[in-house]
Amino acid sequence: MKDSRFFRRLVVTAILAWMALFAFGPNLLVLLASFGRASGTTFVEPGFSLHNYLRLLEPAYGRIMLSSLWLAGGVTLICLVCGYPFAAILARTRAPWRNALLLLVVIPFWTNSLVRTYAMIAILNANGIVNRLLLAMGLIDAPLPMMYSSGAVLAGLVYALLPFMVLPLYAALERLDQRYVEAARDLGATPARTFARVIVPLTMPGIVSGCMLVFLPALGMFYVPDVLGGAKGMLLGNFIRDQFLTSRNWPFGSAASVAMTLVMGLMLLLYWKSNVRLSRREWI
């Protein structure tokens, strides 16, 4: 008994220490740095000013923020539209096939996502699989320039993040009691209206968490725009990295980072609210 209690304390302490040291501490440093000033010698000159945040609102940077949000929003929407039917099919499939389909979703995780992003080049470039296929079919005369465009970045992000949408949606749809669907049909709702009025509201927690799991990384995954988007178009993730590694303006990079965290926090709050509203349904 005593041993196990000691062990439990040890584990909890270790985890707390880990979190404090590697999650809470660094984030606090970033927050503090965001209020400071850039300095040539010490990276950050401590202080308190909102200067960095105000700079974020300058048109040049605002545009980066907006285009990043725009892109991430597009990625999220595409993932949702593609992921929802897939998750719905997954949730309806019987046991052996369901596991096979789930495996298909999970298999990409076994390969490093940077490697997978490079693999996208082989698919998208002028001499890539897509172009060769289209040429062979006679649909085009010259290779389409797909690489180094925002379209390529979009495709890369969707490819990398789709599983993060499918899995929570699958969990929500699998948990959805079919009797609600039957009740709606019984009361005269067509399949389409059943979907809109019953299935979507009842799987909202899955939709929200899937969207968050896609939207947030889509803002921050800087290597996908790097590899597939080339030098064109700066996104928030790249911007933050550049502030730290290239411009050596740590406070400004920190401010951008904190701004991104705030966006995440806001979305988490939204998610939590929708969760609280619907979590009580176990009662019925």
Place this chain on the structure above:
Amino acid sequence: MNGSAPLVRLQQVCKRYGDQDALVDIDLEIFNGEFVTILGPSGCGKTTLLRLIAGFEPVTAGHIQLNGRNVAGLPPEQREVNTVFQSYALFPHMTVFDNVAFGLRMRGHEKDEIRQRVNEALNLVQLIGFEGRRPHQLSGGQQQRVAVARAIVNRPLVLLLDEPLSALDYRLRKQMQMDLKHLQRRLGITFILVTHDQEEAFSMSDRVVVLNAGRIEQAGPPSEVYEQPRNLYVARFVGEINLLDGQVDQVEGERVVLRIDQLNVRVKSNRKFTRGDRVHVLLRPEDLRVETLKDLAENPALKNSFADGGYFTGTVQETIYKGATYDVAVVLDNGRPIIATEFFNAEDATVYFRPGDRVAVSWIEGWEVLLPHEG
């Protein structure tokens, strides 16, 4: 009522899951305004039958007609039936009002009409004032009533109820049984209720359909099913039953003389038997008469009033107190256990029999049911 065409007609309906037969050759006609209960143990196919009528699943073979129209291939939203689900399936993300209004909205009724009809329905189930609540803020009984209101507000041809009371406690269940029955009388809507509780089936319905392993064993008014069970299965399912085995000795029209052990017993039956047939004699516990041998010896009048064909003797094993009545468990001298229900006398409110008492057991001629021997 019986002269008109049936509202629901099932003809040779079969349902198979893989190689498992859920329902076999179901023939059933239900008339407008009837309260029909489908009674059977779990897994007998009774819920499947409701699901076929509601349109959640297709029949494997046979036809279902609703109001004279074949409903094959018609999705649930196009059938004029509504279901009260076992777990109620109230939409958790909607208020009571929105739940009840759902069906009307789906059918595109005017706002004012929806408000008025929802109010009427909530009034019928005594839930006025609960419009703004969510299902999780209601008790089980209230949820049940919302489920009923949500269904009847659409004025369906038939209301299907899938064990709607099974989640409620005993007293509330009793109350809801009466409420549902009164509601049915008031609205005149045809109710098809599914239950495994024979008491519920008997107290609520005009007609009981006993289902076993996907087949209809018997269909008829509750009293008929109870008093004239068609086979041993029905007899056992709809209450306690005592069984005696015998052989037909003589047949004179409706009167049959049976030989049970060493005793010749006169019984009545409208079934045809011939000499030598092996039969079951079915006796409900409340139809049995039990007297101690001692009382019979001391009281010749009692003895004369007691079974002129003779009686069985046995020994009391125990008595079971039931409140208004008590059961006497007797083992007959031929080794067969028997349960008899006794009422407390006005002058004697104590259990009369004691374990070990030697007793005579008989019954009033004509109260027994004779069935051909099954196996």
